[in-house]
Amino acid sequence: MTFPPDFLWGAATAAFQIEGSTTVDGRGASIWDTFAATPGKVLAGDTGDPACDHYERYESDVDLMKSLGLASYRFSVAWPRIQPSGSGFVEPRGLAFYDRLVDSLLEKDIQPLVTLYHWDLPQVLEDFGGWRNRDTAYRFADYAALVHDRLGDRVQAWTTLNEPWVSAFLGYGNGIHAPGITDAVASLEAAHHLLLAHGLATQALRAQAPESHRLSIVLNFSTVWGDDAEAVRKVDGLQNRILLDPICGRGYPLDVLQDTTWLGDWTNVVRDGDMETIATPVDWIGVNYYNPTRVAPADPDFVPAGPHAGLRGVTIEPPQGELTGFGWEQNADAFTELLVRLSRDAGGVPLVVTENGSAFPDVVDPAGRVYDVERTKYLVDHVRAVHRAISEGADIRGYLAWSLLDNFEWAAGYSQRFGIVHVDFETQRRTVKESAVTLSRIIGQNGLPAHGYAV
Ligand code: GBH
Numbered sequence: 001m002t003f004p005p006d007f008l009w010g011a012a013t014a015a016f017q018i019e020g021s022t023t024v025d026g027r028g029a030s031i032w033d034t035f036a037a038t039p040g041k042v043l044a045g046d047t048g049d050p051a052c053d054h055y056e057r058y059e060s061d062v063d064l065m066k067s068l069g070l071a072s073y074r075f076s077v078a079w080p081r082i083q084p085s086g087s088g089f090v091e092p093r094g095l096a097f098y099d100r101l102v103d104s105l106l107e108k109d110i111q112p113l114v115t116l117y118h119w120d121l122p123q124v125l126e127d128f129g130g131w132r133n134r135d136t137a138y139r140f141a142d143y144a145a146l147v148h149d150r151l152g153d154r155v156q157a158w159t160t161l162n163e164p165w166v167s168a169f170l171g172y173g174n175g176i177h178a179p180g181i182t183d184a185v186a187s188l189e190a191a192h193h194l195l196l197a198h199g200l201a202t203q204a205l206r207a208q209a210p211e212s213h214r215l216s217i218v219l220n221f222s223t224v225w226g227d228d229a230e231a232v233r234k235v236d237g238l239q240n241r242i243l244l245d246p247i248c249g250r251g252y253p254l255d256v257l258q259d260t261t262w263l264g265d266w267t268n269v270v271r272d273g274d275m276e277t278i279a280t281p282v283d284w285i286g287v288n289y290y291n292p293t294r295v296a297p298a299d300p301d302f303v304p305a306g307p308h309a310g311l312r313g314v315t316i317e318p319p320q321g322e323l324t325g326f327g328w329e330q331n332a333d334a335f336t337e338l339l340v341r342l343s344r345d346a347g348g349v350p351l352v353v354t355e356n357g358s359a360f361p362d363v364v365d366p367a368g369r370v371y372d373v374e375r376t377k378y379l380v381d382h383v384r385a386v387h388r389a390i391s392e393g394a395d396i397r398g399y400l401a402w403s404l405l406d407n408f409e410w411a412a413g414y415s416q417r418f419g420i421v422h423v424d425f426e427t428q429r430r431t432v433k434e435s436a437v438t439l440s441r442i443i444g445q446n447g448l449p450a451h452g453y454a455v
Helices: 031-036 054-067 092-107 123-127 135-151 164-169 184-208 229-247 254-263 274-278 332-345 373-391 410-415 434-445
Strands: 008-012 072-076 111-117 157-162 214-221 284-289 293-297 314-317 351-355 396-402 421-423 430-432
Touching: 008 111, 008 351, 008 434, 031 123, 054 092, 054 430, 072 157, 072 396, 092 111, 092 135, 111 135, 135 157, 135 184, 157 164, 157 184, 157 284, 164 184, 164 214, 164 229, 184 214, 184 229, 184 254, 184 274, 214 229, 214 351, 229 254, 229 274, 229 293, 229 314, 284 332, 332 351, 332 373, 373 396, 373 434
Parallel strands: 008 072, 008 396, 072 111, 111 157, 157 214, 214 284, 284 351, 351 396
Antiparallel strands: 293 314, 421 430
16 A cells, blocks of 8 residues: 655644743743633643743754654744734744744755644734734734745745634634634634635735745545435535635535524625635645544524534534544544545645544553554554545645644643654653554555554
8 A cells, every 4th residue: 555656744733732932032922822821711721831842842853753754744833923913023033943943854854834823823913803803814914924935945835724614613603712702703704814814825925935835724624424415514514615615716605605694694704805815726735634523403493512603403413433532533434535525626736634643541651652552543544544535536645643742732731642752741751652653654665554554
């Protein structure tokens, strides 16, 4: 089972989840600093400090990546390190950090994939309405251009936003993420402004980037399964198509517009030209996949708890089969099905799996080894699922594991470990897990044997 010759293998992280050092070198506060400092928002009162102390330890972390044979590393730039108040003043020490990180990656022949926004909005911008405010989209485009201006001589692969769906619907909809707003209409307006931010930033980067630069957005998707076609259509619309369709130039799906009108007219934030801006062509789309969603029909007025703004007449069913330690369904067939479908829907735009992984508690044995059997199985099953999707015609150019390190898992704090490398948050000691060794072998042979892959 071999992958295409130039298939890109790697691992991913995000700034707020690993860096720590949240108050050094002029960094401003982000909405996640505020949220984590608010009692009851993050499990056990965990915060972004010290996380993995990666801000101080990036060099040895890059050595670790090299020792695992990673060909690429996806990380995000913390906007509040670059512009502490979200616009205007640019903090040179913030830029210098990512400059050093990029240099050490290139020195070790690891290709950097830069994500410009992974949820850490400068708090000052939130004070002016955050993603509910159209102006934030323009501020983001300015910020994107200035980071690209600094790193673009060395970084080829750029992502505007990570999972705008989560920013909009968990941040402003059900409020389980920062800034913790619970307002369905606001979440749809935020979704539009996030898409606009992506479009404006893509235009700004395109204007200054050489031809070789590859611009993208990363979206989270779920395979929606159920016996009732109408229930599947509704959830698929509000989960997958609501952002993918505008990016691919199809505008907002009509059924989604219909399903959400009872909330109020959120589309009055859409101005002339926005949909064209949002459809600015990208070179690839990042796919983050973790689990399928099972749905069933319900009473027409029933509104399920959860982030899907406007959803009515549907229930989200419990997961089936094997679950991860986080309670998420493990289903690799759902991944193959999703990738084949997305590749078709993306209309010729290649896909990169920018995140895939699973959370389980780790057992560190007395010799200091971590045999993460379940995570390793999840990894192997899902890498096979990608291969199957490619053989069924999907255009997939890479696979990045989530995550390089155990880290700050948002509202779950440090309670959920997604790393292929274990982090002891007391000592900051890193321990390579079996899953990392396995990924390393997969990379080494650019694939897996078809059968009997022994861990
Ligand atoms: C990604 O988001 C993030 O990009 C990353 O930062 C994060 O650490 C990682 O995944 C792991 O969480 O409540 O059972 O219905 C994941 C997006 C959206 C996936 C919500 C799971 C709900 C599962 N997530 N979804 S459930």
